[in-house]
Amino acid sequence: MKRDMEFMLNGQPVRVEARGGQTLLQLLRDELGLKGTKEGCGAGECGACTVVVDGQALASCIYPALEVEGASVTTIEGLAAPDGSLHPLQEAFVKHGAVQCGFCTPGQIMSAKALLDANPHPGEDEIRSALEGNLCRCTGYHQIVEAVKAAAEEKP
Amino acid sequence: MQEIAYHRPGSLAEALELKQRLGEQARFLAGGTDVMVQAHQKKLGCQAIISLRGLKELRGVRLQGDTLLLGAATTLSQVLADPFISQHLPVLSDAARVMGSTQMRNVATVGGNVMSAAPSGDTLCPLLCLEAVCHLASPEGTRQVAMSEMFLGPRQSAARSGEVLTHLAITLPTAGGRASAGAFLKLSRRAALDLALINLAVQLWLSPDGGSIAKARVAAGVVGPTPLRLAEAEQALTGAAPTADALARAAQSLGNSCNIRDSHRCAAWYREEMLRVLCQRAGARALQRLGIAVEVAA
Numbered sequence: 001m002k003r004d005m006e007f008m009l010n011g012q013p014v015r016v017e018a019r020g021g022q023t024l025l026q027l028l029r030d031e032l033g034l035k036g037t038k039e040g041c042g043a044g045e046c047g048a049c050t051v052v053v054d055g056q057a058l059a060s061c062i063y064p065a066l067e068v069e070g071a072s073v074t075t076i077e078g079l080a081a082p083d084g085s086l087h088p089l090q091e092a093f094v095k096h097g098a099v100q101c102g103f104c105t106p107g108q109i110m111s112a113k114a115l116l117d118a119n120p121h122p123g124e125d126e127i128r129s130a131l132e133g134n135l136c137r138c139t140g141y142h143q144i145v146e147a148v149k150a151a152a153e154e155k156p
Numbered sequence: 157m158q159e160i161a162y163h164r165p166g167s168l169a170e171a172l173e174l175k176q177r178l179g180e181q182a183r184f185l186a187g188g189t190d191v192m193v194q195a196h197q198k199k200l201g202c203q204a205i206i207s208l209r210g211l212k213e214l215r216g217v218r219l220q221g222d223t224l225l226l227g228a229a230t231t232l233s234q235v236l237a238d239p240f241i242s243q244h245l246p247v248l249s250d251a252a253r254v255m256g257s258t259q260m261r262n263v264a265t266v267g268g269n270v271m272s273a274a275p276s277g278d279t280l281c282p283l284l285c286l287e288a289v290c291h292l293a294s295p296e297g298t299r300q301v302a303m304s305e306m307f308l309g310p311r312q313s314a315a316r317s318g319e320v321l322t323h324l325a326i327t328l329p330t331a332g333g334r335a336s337a338g339a340f341l342k343l344s345r346r347a348a349l350d351l352a353l354i355n356l357a358v359q360l361w362l363s364p365d366g367g368s369i370a371k372a373r374v375a376a377g378v379v380g381p382t383p384l385r386l387a388e389a390e391q392a393l394t395g396a397a398p399t400a401d402a403l404a405r406a407a408q409s410l411g412n413s414c415n416i417r418d419s420h421r422c423a424a425w426y427r428e429e430m431l432r433v434l435c436q437r438a439g440a441r442a443l444q445r446l447g448i449a450v451e452v453a454a
Contacts, residue, residue, distance in 0.1 A: 001161040020162035020205070021195070043193045045349055047259060056233070056262040062192035063263065064185075066162050067209060111258065132348035133257025 005069040010078030024060040024068055025049045028075060036076035036106050040135070047134030050107035051075050057114035059133070076106035079113065089113060089151045096147035100138030108134045112148045121152055160195070161204040168213050168320065172295050174206050175318050182206050184320060186229055186268035189260055214267065214322055217241065222331035226288075228267025228321040232256070232279075235266060244330050246445060247282040247338030247357050254278060254342050257349050267321045270306065273313040273382070274351075280307070280383040281357035282340050284375035288326045292319040300325075307382035335362040338373075339441035341434045345421075353422040354378045356434040360442045362398065369393050369402065376431060378422075379414040386410055389435060400450040403439040407432035 001020035006013060009032070018027055028034045028051070037060060040048030044059040051060045052074040079087035089109050092098070099105050108131060115122055115130035122130070127148045128141075136144060163182075165171040175182055182204035185191045194200045208214055214229035217238055224245070226235075235241055236252040255261060255269075255278045269279045270290065283303050290301045292315055303324075306314050315321065329336035338359035344350035354376060361371040372393035377383040388409040396402035410431055418424045436452040443450050 001159070019159070021160035023192070042196050044189055044256075044260060047257065050259055057259050058262050059259045062188055062196065064162060064188060064192065064205070064207070066164065067207065069164075114258075130258050133259040135349075 003066060005066065007068045007070060008072040010074055018065040018069075020066065022065040024051065024053075024063040024065050024073070027065040027068075028060060028073075034075050034077050038103055038106060040103070040107075045135075046104070047107040047111065047131075048104050050110040050134065052110055052114045052117075055114065055117060057111045057130075057133075074110070074113070076109060079109065087113075088154050089116070089148070092147040092151040092154070093144070096143050096150060098139060098143040098147035100136075104134055104136045104138075108136065108144055112151070115148070116152055122148075124149065127152075160200070160202075163204060163206045164210055165206060166210070168211055168293060168322065171206055171208060171211065172293060172318070172320060175320075176295050178204050178206070180317065184208055184271075186271070187231065187264040189256065189264040190268065190272050208320065214320075222328050224326045224328060226266060226324045226326060228270070228323055229265045230267075232261035232264050232266065232269075233258075235279075236261065244328050245282070245286065245326065245338070247285060247340050247359055247442075248279065250340035251278040251282045251342070251355075251357070254344075254347075260349075266324065270303075270324070271313055271315060271321050273307050273309075273311050275310050275380070275382060276352045276355065276378045277383065278340070278342060278352060278355055278377070281355055281375040281377050282338065282359075283324065283326075284383060284385055285338055285357045285359040285373035286326045286329065287373070288324040290315075290324055291322050292316075293322045294319045298322070304385055309381050329359055329361065335366060335446055336360065337442045337445035339438045339445065341438045341441070343430050343434060351421070352378055354427050354431055354434065356431065356438055358435070358438040358442050360393065360398070360439070360446070362446060367397065369396050369398055372406075374406070374435065376414070376434075379416050379427065379431060381415070384414065386414070386435075393439070398443050398446070398448050398450070400436070400440070400452050403436045403443075403450065403452055406439065407435040410435060 038048040040046035044062040049061040183202045215227045232252040269277045288303045340357040342352045342355040356376040359373040363370040374386040374389040389406040392406040392409045440452045
């Protein structure tokens with residue numbers, strides 16, 4: 001079963017043909033060529049595939065593609081400005097050494113983005129809670145939390 | 157995921173009609189955190205999905221007199237963010253807070269947790285303690301099933317094929333100005349993204365003078381094939397003074413109604429020991445919410 005559908009992707013309207021059994025992750029990576037969103041576990045348990053749909057962070061690997069019809073989806077590709085300058089969260093991740101192998105980073109940043117959009121000045125507990133669904137096997141999490149704190153402090 | 161027909165009906169009536177037409181070929185999906193994982197593992201066992209996600213009639217929380225009507229498609233994030241639930245049903249907020257992760261809570265639903273009927277489902281013990289009533293709809297009409305009758309076995313609910321859980325009706329424990337509070341605790345290896353090794357909920361009602369526990373509900377998960385009410389603990393608490401001693405006696409009474417087993421995640425003896433610990437700690441937290449400070453030994 002295929003269906004034409006429209007949704008907002010990183011601020012731009014897109015029209016795609018989505019399949020009944022397709023996940024949002026497959027649609028983003030395989031049809032739309034946005035490879036920034038990663039597949040880790042494929043079962044919603046690692047957070048590497050996190051994207052933001054209508055303001056909410058969710059695991060795109062277990063989210064049916066057809067459910068985003070009419071929704072607004074933001075992926076890691078939607079954060080940098082058109083001139084290539086990085087989003088404050090991306091800057092903070094670089095500056096604080098919150099990236100090692102980098103595989104979990106897009107998911108971490110998207111979880112942090114959903115948090116800061118809803119709550120621009122979170123406490124450390126709120127940051128840790130927002131990122132609890134994102135596994136990182138390199139950094140030990142400390143630098144990631146520091147980076148999100150720094151990005152939050154920069155926000156007016 | 158293989159080729160699957162994905163239906164997004166616009167109303168509950170349409171969803172029920174679709175299911176009646178497609179029969180066992182189709183499965184309902186609420187948040188998808190179970191169904192989509194089964195699809196990923198190629199264990200879905202159907203050719204069609206009927207999504208309940210967009211159905212407004214299944215969403216949201218509203219009050220009807222002293223009864224809270226909790227829409228089955230209300231997400232765990234919505235439960236957690238609801239100030240009325242935090243105030244009157246903190247036992248349920250406790251459970252929502254420790255389920256999965258932010259990404260899971262944003263899509264997973266209370267109704268999905270009930271209908272999945274996993275022995276470890278975190279909202280199930282609170283809903284058992286709150287004596288929630290499940291409202292099920294089918295093309296034939298609606299019927300009600302008490303939470304205590306809802307679970308037949310691991311991942312097997314009392315709902316019949318073709319039935320949709322529309323909402324849970326919960327009589328407010330604080331109705332009529334009664335002093336009542338509850339608490340839920342979960343034991344798991346990690347703080348997030350983990351299933352409970354065991355979980356336990358307590359809801360206590362004080363006598364009008366506050367000197368004794370007039371009514372107690374205790375329920376635990378992963379202590380048998382389904383989440384269970386623990387009658388011995390409830391009996392031990394009923395009529396007792398709200399003290400650490402009463403909680404200790406309730407904890408000692410536990411075990412007879414359970415069928416605790418070894419599993420690859422946890423040894424039975426540890427589950428049994430920790431069940432007694434959680435019972436005392438959750439009881440103490442419930443009493444603390446009623447303004448009674450108790451120190452428990454464990």
